Amino acid sequence: MEAFEQSLQKAKQFLTQGNFSAAEEQAKLVLSDDANNLDALKMLRQVYVKQELLFDAYSIMQQVVALEPSLDMQYELAIICTQIGKLTEAKDLLESYINHNPNNGFAFLNLGHMHKAFGDFKRAEKCYFKFVALEPRRVGYALWNIADLKDRKITDKDIVTWQEYENDDNQDYLSKLLIQFSLGTVLEKQKKYDEAFEYYQKANNSKNKASPFNQNAFHQFVNNILKQKAQESVAREVNVTPIFIVGMPRSGSTLVEQILASHELVNATDELNFIGHTAATLERTGNYAKAIANLSEEDILTLRQEYLAYANEYQTSTKPYFIDKNPLNFLHIGLILKLFPEAKIIHTHRNLLDNAASVFKRYFYIGHDYSYSLANIVTFMEGYAAIMRHWEFEYPGAIFHSQYEALVESPREKIKSLLSFCQLEEQESCFTFHRQKRAVLTPSVDQVNKPINSASVNSWLRFEKGLTPYKSKLNHINEVLLSLGKEPYKSAWDSYWQQGNITSFGADLSDNYQGEIALCWKDFFAVIPDKHRVLDIATGNGAVLELGLKYILNENIEMVGVDSAQVASSNKGYTLLSEVNVEKLPFEHDHFTEITSQFGIEYSDLAQSMAEVYRVLQPGGRFQFICHAEDSKIVMNNRKIVDCSRELFKFGGAFSALSDMLSELNSKKLTGYMNEQNAESKRHKLNNELARLLEAYGDTLHETRIPELMRMVLQADVSVEERGDIMKSYFIEQSRAIARLEDLMRAALTDKKLHAFRNIAQALGFTSILSTDLVEESFGKIGVVLSGIKPLP
Numbered sequence: 001m002e003a004f005e006q007s008l009q010k011a012k013q014f015l016t017q018g019n020f021s022a023a024e025e026q027a028k029l030v031l032s033d034d035a036n037n038l039d040a041l042k043m044l045r046q047v048y049v050k051q052e053l054l055f056d057a058y059s060i061m062q063q064v065v066a067l068e069p070s071l072d073m074q075y076e077l078a079i080i081c082t083q084i085g086k087l088t089e090a091k092d093l094l095e096s097y098i099n100h101n102p103n104n105g106f107a108f109l110n111l112g113h114m115h116k117a118f119g120d121f122k123r124a125e126k127c128y129f130k131f132v133a134l135e136p137r138r139v140g141y142a143l144w145n146i147a148d149l150k151d152r153k154i155t156d157k158d159i160v161t162w163q164e165y166e167n168d169d170n171q172d173y174l175s176k177l178l179i180q181f182s183l184g185t186v187l188e189k190q191k192k193y194d195e196a197f198e199y200y201q202k203a204n205n206s207k208n209k210a211s212p213f214n215q216n217a218f219h220q221f222v223n224n225i226l227k228q229k230a231q232e233s234v235a236r237e238v239n240v241t242p243i244f245i246v247g248m249p250r251s252g253s254t255l256v257e258q259i260l261a262s263h264e265l266v267n268a269t270d271e272l273n274f275i276g277h278t279a280a281t282l283e284r285t286g287n288y289a290k291a292i293a294n295l296s297e298e299d300i301l302t303l304r305q306e307y308l309a310y311a312n313e314y315q316t317s318t319k320p321y322f323i324d325k326n327p328l329n330f331l332h333i334g335l336i337l338k339l340f341p342e343a344k345i346i347h348t349h350r351n352l353l354d355n356a357a358s359v360f361k362r363y364f365y366i367g368h369d370y371s372y373s374l375a376n377i378v379t380f381m382e383g384y385a386a387i388m389r390h391w392e393f394e395y396p397g398a399i400f401h402s403q404y405e406a407l408v409e410s411p412r413e414k415i416k417s418l419l420s421f422c423q424l425e426e427q428e429s430c431f432t433f434h435r436q437k438r439a440v441l442t443p444s445v446d447q448v449n450k451p452i453n454s455a456s457v458n459s460w461l462r463f464e465k466g467l468t469p470y471k472s473k474l475n476h477i478n479e480v481l482l483s484l485g486k487e488p489y490k491s492a493w494d495s496y497w498q499q500g501n502i503t504s505f506g507a508d509l510s511d512n513y514q515g516e517i518a519l520c521w522k523d524f525f526a527v528i529p530d531k532h533r534v535l536d537i538a539t540g541n542g543a544v545l546e547l548g549l550k551y552i553l554n555e556n557i558e559m560v561g562v563d564s565a566q567v568a569s570s571n572k573g574y575t576l577l578s579e580v581n582v583e584k585l586p587f588e589h590d591h592f593t594e595i596t597s598q599f600g601i602e603y604s605d606l607a608q609s610m611a612e613v614y615r616v617l618q619p620g621g622r623f624q625f626i627c628h629a630e631d632s633k634i635v636m637n638n639r640k641i642v643d644c645s646r647e648l649f650k651f652g653g654a655f656s657a658l659s660d661m662l663s664e665l666n667s668k669k670l671t672g673y674m675n676e677q678n679a680e681s682k683r684h685k686l687n688n689e690l691a692r693l694l695e696a697y698g699d700t701l702h703e704t705r706i707p708e709l710m711r712m713v714l715q716a717d718v719s720v721e722e723r724g725d726i727m728k729s730y731f732i733e734q735s736r737a738i739a740r741l742e743d744l745m746r747a748a749l750t751d752k753k754l755h756a757f758r759n760i761a762q763a764l765g766f767t768s769i770l771s772t773d774l775v776e777e778s779f780g781k782i783g784v785v786l787s788g789i790k791p792l793p
Contacts, residue, residue, distance in 0.1 A: 004030045004037065011043050015050065023047045036067055045076075052273060054084045055313040071101050079110065085270050085314055087114055105134030109141060121149045137170050140178030144363065147185040154186040162186070173210075177203055181363045188361075193462040200361055201466070207363070208372040215379055218370070222383040222651045228289040228334045230394040233341035234297070240308065242340055243323045243422060244275075246330035247348040248384060249368065250358035252404035255452070256348050257325045259415055262433040263424055269314035271326040274307050279332045292335050303339050321422070330384060333391045337398060344422045347388060349481045350404035352381055352474040353460035353467055378470050378477075385480040386651040392484050393742065401485035404457075411452045472666060472724045473659045476731055483735060516776045517598075517626065518547065520785060524596070524624050525551040532593040535616065536561040536574075537582050537609070537625075538600020545574040548596075560592075563600075583608035587616045595623040599783070602627040603747040607760050614764045617790045623766075625786045626774060628748040633780035635748045638741045644697040645704050645738050654689035654706065659727065661686050662713060666720045704734065749784060757786065767791050 011026035024047045030040035041064050048057035061077040075097050081090035091114040098107050112127030128142040135141070143162060146152060165171060166179045180203035187196035243260060245253045261268035282291035295303075311322055321344075329336065336343055349355075356378065359371045370380040391399060400421040407414045412431060419426055434451050460467055467474075525548045528534065532554075536544045539561025548559055559573065562580035580586060582604045595613050602625075613623055628635055649655050664679040693701050701707070709730045713723050749757070754771060761769045766788040774782045 004034065004040070008039055008043060011040075011047075015043070015047060018050075020047050020051050036063075038064065038067055041067075049080075052277070054080055055310075058084055058086070071097055075104070075107060078107075082110060082113065087117055090114055091118075103134060105131045105138075108134065109145075112142070112145060116145065116149070121151065125149055125152065137172055138175045139165050140171060140175035140182065143182040144178040144185075147182040147189075154189060159183065159186060177206055178363060180206070181361070184361060188462065191462075194465070197463045197466050200463075203363070204360060204372040208369075208376070211369045211372065213369040213373065213376040213380075215376065218380065218383060219652045222387060224288055225331060225334075225387055226390050226650065228292065228390075228394070231293060231334065231338045233338055234300075235341065236304075238342045239320075240318075241321050241342055241344060242307075242311065243321055243344040243346065244329050244333075244336055245323060245325045245327070245346045245348060246333070247327050248352075248355050248359070248381065249327050249364075249371075250362060251327070251350050251355055252348045252402065252407065253325055253327050255404075255407070256346055256402055256418070257323055258433045259418065259430050260321075260323055260346075260422065260424075262429040263321075263419070263427050264429070265320050265424060267315045267317065267319045267322040269311055269322055269324060272311060272314070272324045273326065274310045275324070275329050275332050275336060276326065278303060278307075279335055282335070289334075292338055295338060300339055307339070321424070330388060330391075333395070333399070337395060345399045346402055346418070346421075347399050347484070348402045348404065349388075349484075351458070351460070352478050352481070353471065354456060354458065356381065356470065356474060357460040357463055357467060358456070374466065374470055378473055381474065381477050382656060383651045385477045386649075388484060389480050399485065401481075403482070408452055408454045408457060469663055469666065472720075472727065473663060475724065476659060476727060479728060479731055479735070515778075516774055516782060520624075520626065520774060521547045521596075521598075522551045524594075524622075526553055528552055528554065528557060528594060530554040530556050533558040533591065534560070534594045534596065535585075535587070535592040537595065537597040537613075538603060539563050539567065539576060540565075540600075541568045542574060542576055544596055544598045545576075549573045583612060585612045585616050589615055590618045591616050593618050593621045595621070597623075597625040597627075599626060599628055599744075601625050602749055602753075603743065606753070606757055610757070610760050610764060614766065614790060619790055619792045621790050623786075623788055623790075626783050627786060628744060629754075629773070629781065629784045630748045630750045631781060632748070632783050634782060635745060639745055640697065640700050641703045642738060642741045642745065644693060644700045645734060645741075647693055647696070648701075648704050648706060649734070649738075654686060654693060655731070657682060657686035657689050658706075658710065658713070662723055662727070665714075666723065705730070754784065761788055765791060 007026045007029045011023045011030075014020070014023035014026065024044065027040045027044040027047060030037050031044070034040070041060055045057050045060045045064065048054070048060065058077070058080045061073070061080055065073045065077050074093050078090045078093035078097060081087070081093065091111065094107055094111040094114065098104070098111065101107070108127045108130040112124045112131065115121070115124035115127060125146060128146050131142040132139045143165070147154070162179060162183055166176060166183065171179065180199050184196045184199035184203065187193075187199065243266070245256055245260075247253055257268060260266050279288065282288055285291045311324065315322055327348075330347065333345060336345065356374065359368075359377055360374055362371065364371055370376040388399075400418065402414065402418060415430055416426060419430060521544065534545075534548060534557060536542070536548075536559070539545065540563060542561050545559050545561050548557075559575070561567075561574060561576045562582065562585070563576070563578060564581055566578045567576055577586075582601065595617055601609055601613075617623065647653055661679065661682040664682060690701075690706075709726070712718070713726050718726070758769055758771065767790075769788040770786070772785045774785050776782055
């Protein structure tokens with residue numbers, strides 16, 4: 001056997017074993033001696049296709065066709081063109097192929113896809129029916145696409161014919177499955193929603209059995225992602241900026257892509273797999289989060305270059321922005337921002353009831369095993385929402401959240417916000433994106449060729465009966481998504497102060513401001529002379545000013561409190577101002593003689609806020625702040641509450657288990673039937689989760705109010721609607737509480753922050769700068785007292 005034959009035989013064996021690098025090496029060894037060896041080129045093409053290196057495969061196939069311009073080779077080149085977005089070339093190749101070989105049904109099927117992508121639905125339909133004639137055992141492959149065509153009128157006679165196809169035992173498995181999805185689609189178009197749902201259910205049940213979703217593996221994967229922490233990234237010289245559009249499939253991502261791609265500075269690419277493949281490689285180390293954290297500078301630069309080169313293959317011109325529209329990249333936002341801190345991340349989401357229905361009706365050719373069961377869709381959505389909430393916490397302000405319903409209601413306003421986030425100037429083409437002639441291969445091809453409309457809003461109601469058992473849980477998950485990108489800390493404090501709380505602990509003044517705190521403020525206020533002006537920063541509803549009224553010895557004192565949140569109106573003896581930024585105070589220079597703050601100023605950017613304190617404080621004036629400290633009993637106790645709450649609300653945690661159990665109870669109320677085995681399994685899971693939390697956190701669990709919630713929702717006389725309202729209210733209030741406590745922990749002064757504060761104060765010119773621990777003997781460390789004086793000229 002000649003050497004090149006041995007190398008090709010080895011390459012074939014390596015390819016079979018999945019050793020792609022070795023197979024590539026053997027094929028290239030042959031080509032190094034004979035650059036035009038067709039067998040080696042074809043082997044190399046297979047190696048690249050297996051690795052999804054489709055542009056490399058395209059390059060090789062061009063050489064093959066030049067050497068062997070046969071119909072078969074042209075057809076293979078056409079298929080690769082369809083996979084890399086070279087749709088015009090693919091269409092031309094397929095038409096040429098069909099002219100010489102009109103008996104290949106799959107050539108017509110693929111040509112139909114090309115016509116559909118370009119919006120030529122009539123020609124697409126003809127190609128699909130040609131496939132039906134040529135491939136009678138696989139008619140479902142074409143019917144699935146025919147059912148989805150714009151303006152295609154399906155008659156009752158068509159439906160009868162399709163039903164006959166479904167009952168034809170000669171149809172292969174995939175064809176029969178696609179026929180069922182197709183019948184669901186056409187019956188839905190005829191507004192026969194119950195019949196349509198039956199076909200969707202039948203198709204999904206079949207696919208779910210063939211490709212079961214591994215919930216345990218998904219739970220583990222999600223909870224591993226939730227352990228990832230924000231990674232510091234190095235600012236880099238940027239020539240091109242990637243825009244990642246992420247979220248659930250069928251959430252409006254194609255619409256947002258078309259809006260952005262209509263801008264003259266933005267290229268569209270495809271749903272690129274590079275990030276997912278990179279993540280899979282890192283995950284194989286056994287610890288995905290650790291692998292990301294351990295990426296060296298060299299690793300990062302290499303991955304950046306490889307990704308940009310990969311994405312560049314999909315672009316026909318050089319522009320400063322390009323779009324990667326792989327929705328499942330939401331799983332890897334931590335990795336994306338590690339590699340590309342300059343990236344723009346757009347998260348698209350819509351009403352999850354509509355989203356769930358849309359996913360359930362769709363057949364995905366690759367992956368998405370969760371999508372073939374409504375219960376699994378809900379599980380996946382719960383994990384997705386938990387991940388997006390996690391990224392929002394770790395990377396505040398880095399993600400733009402585009403809600404489909406809001407975009408439909410106020411398109412111009414929301415498109416302006418979208419462009420602003422991407423740092424793109426407004427262009428009219430973005431508002432009239434549907435007039436742009438651009439090929440679209442996703443199922444949304446019809447929708448994006450029309451102006452934005454509300455046709456799909458509340459479309460889940462067509463299948464209300466089937467979705468009702470999941471309605472309550474999906475509504476809870478919706479609340480998570482709707483809270484994203486809406487200044488969670490500010491809104492949480494707005495709500496808190498508007499409830500009339502006087503202190504940041506939720507109790508009355510005497511319960512929380514006794515002992516050392518009271519003495520600290522008494523010493524400060526008691527020596528304030530007549531006609532002085534006091535400013536209290538981050539005042540809330542004026543707790544410190546209330547103490548001031550109690551301890552000030554002179555009546556002629558002006559007191560003003562400011563807060564960035566919406567707080568109560570002014571009280572007798574002092575004035576409260578809402579929505580005031582401490583980093584930009586609305587007062588004249590040298591206006592106040594004393595400035596105070598309790599558990600407030602540390603929430604701000606200290607460099608900016610202290611500069612403002614210096615500006616508005618008179619020479620000779622004093623400041624005194626009581627601040628949270630990282631090692632204080634308050635912070636440590638609240639950290640335990642937050643940790644317990646996170647465990648309670650984690651993906652698959654106790655709150656989720658309670659929601660699942662209530663779904664069974666609701667089903668019994670609505671239908672009179674409950675699967676006792678399922679109900680017992682979910683009850684058992686809930687009890688296990690609660691026992692685990694109780695063991696780990698003890699009485700802290702009661703701070704989450706979960707026992708109180710359970711007493712309320714498990715009462716026999718509570719209606720389904722009341723249960724839903726109670727669960728929603730609890731989730732909102734607890735989310736706000738968690739946001740406040742997370743804000744507190746972020747703000748708490750560490751030794752490093754305390755050192756920085758002293759340096760800032762000294763650099764501004766303050767003197768007599770002191771920091772003293774505030775300790776209550778019966779409680780422990782409360783915080784740290786900071787004070788100083790603005791010197792006289």
